[in-house]
Amino acid sequence: DTGVSQDPRHKITKRGQNVTFRCDPISEHNRLYWYRQTLGQGPEFLTYFQNEAQLEKSRLLSDRFSAERPKGSFSTLEIQRTEQGDSAMYLCASSSYGYQETQYFGPGTRLLVL
């Protein structure tokens, strides 16, 4: 399977714990995006990488959130000191470089903070 993969698919954690999610994009894609989706809502943009550079970060992303893409391939999204409001589906997408490129989405990581 050469699509976008995310790990884990589900995560249950207690409030205050740190969690880390991983996204492996389509191998030739140099753009990578993170979104968050709560129940009944469309996805909200969180952050965007071109290769290893984080070019944009949403105001939604508090200081407890950090994302990295150290080698321009896979990316990690870490949430520190999780809160119940962080419970959501975290979606990763990747695309190639170009005008109006199509984003390809992974299956998502569903986070539940108890």
Added chain:
Amino acid sequence: KNEVEQSPQNLTAQEGEFITINCSYSVGISALHWLQQHPGGGIVSLFMLSSGKKKHGRLIATINIQEKHSSLHITASHPRDSAVYICAVSQGESNYQLIWGAGTKLIIKP
């Protein structure tokens, strides 16, 4: 008022029916996207269009730039079409800052 609004929010139909999902937007856009999300989270891009009409199999997407409106049609609907259909718009050269609608949940009954 949301910048991208979809209707209906929920739609249940019988197999074989012609389905229409509508999307209206209030901002200037460079492209409009239709995406499909199945239970479990995976999102698939169906169409990206900036004018006119596109067709892929039983799916047809149209856009009217002047009226700021797009429709997604499904002909000869099938239970496997059951999913959430999301409309999103992009405003700049890159589409990473998509503005998303809330989605339309479609259920096709056999």
